[in-house]
């Protein structure tokens with residue numbers, strides 16, 4: 001949803017040399033589009049995954065000093081701005097979830113298309129210890145069911161949790177996929193293992209807690225008139241974004257720009273089916289804030 005992101009970030013109040021933050025820079029697709037669209041702005045790109053950040057570094061090299069990349073969670077944005085002596089940003093983008101590059105690298109364990117790989121699923125193997133394999137083999141059945149229900153919206157969460165516990169020890173992606181496929185609800189078109197993999201990834205990386213902190217951080221540090229644009233893929237994320245926006249609007253510190261979340265066009269979904277569940281929400285901080 002590159003065009004929609006550019007439209008909502010708008011950067012109308014952004015003067016020359018303004019700073020835009022891509023809090024989830026990933027492979028740098030949105031970042032490159034932003035830097036191309038506004039040749040006078042600078043960009044700070046963050047990512048929790050040091051391997052992905054290297055891809056972004058290569059892709060954004062042509063922008064020279066206009067693109068600065070830092071290995072950090074977007075939840076740490078205020079600290080990064082201070083450490084790098086950067087000004088309040090005119091725009092912040094959060095494109096949540098996992099990138100295609102992470103899904104396509106089978107060794108990371110994010111994708112059910114793998115086989116003998118370990119279910120790792122950490123965004124940052126250098127800073128975090130808990131893997132999906134640890135959860136699969138050591139969490140109790142109720143905790144697994146909660147994770148599958150809350151983060152995967154798996155209708156058969158208890159059955160999948162039971163099947164995982166019975167199949168222990170889980171040692172490979174192929175084994176996990178087969179257990180999930182046998183026990184999860186089958187809905188046409190979508191592989192039944194999808195929800196299990198999504199739930200484990202969100203739990204291992206504590207993604208909703210990062211999001212809660214990140215929303216507060218971004219809304220608190222935007223420049224007057226600055227905008228926050230968030231792309232969500234999951235209802236837990238959506239709820240947090242909606243609540244955070246409402247709270248700041250109620251406090252009179254800005255306004256919600258998207259009464260209803262914006263969805264990918266049918267044309268985009270045809271080109272990129274992974275865009276189907278995407279929901280965009282945007283907020284503008286008071287000019288006088």
Ligand SMILES: C[S@@+](CC[C@H](N)C(=O)[O-])C[C@H]1O[C@@H](n2cnc3c(N)ncnc32)[C@H](O)[C@@H]1O
Nearest residue numbers: 024026027028029030047048049073074095099
């Ligand atoms: C959907 S991808 C972003 C793709 C990117 N917009 C692009 O155009 O290539 C999400 C990225 O967010 C990163 N990520 C997830 N949680 C994060 C967090 N709390 N802080 C920073 N990056 C995070 C992931 O490592 C992944 O690279």
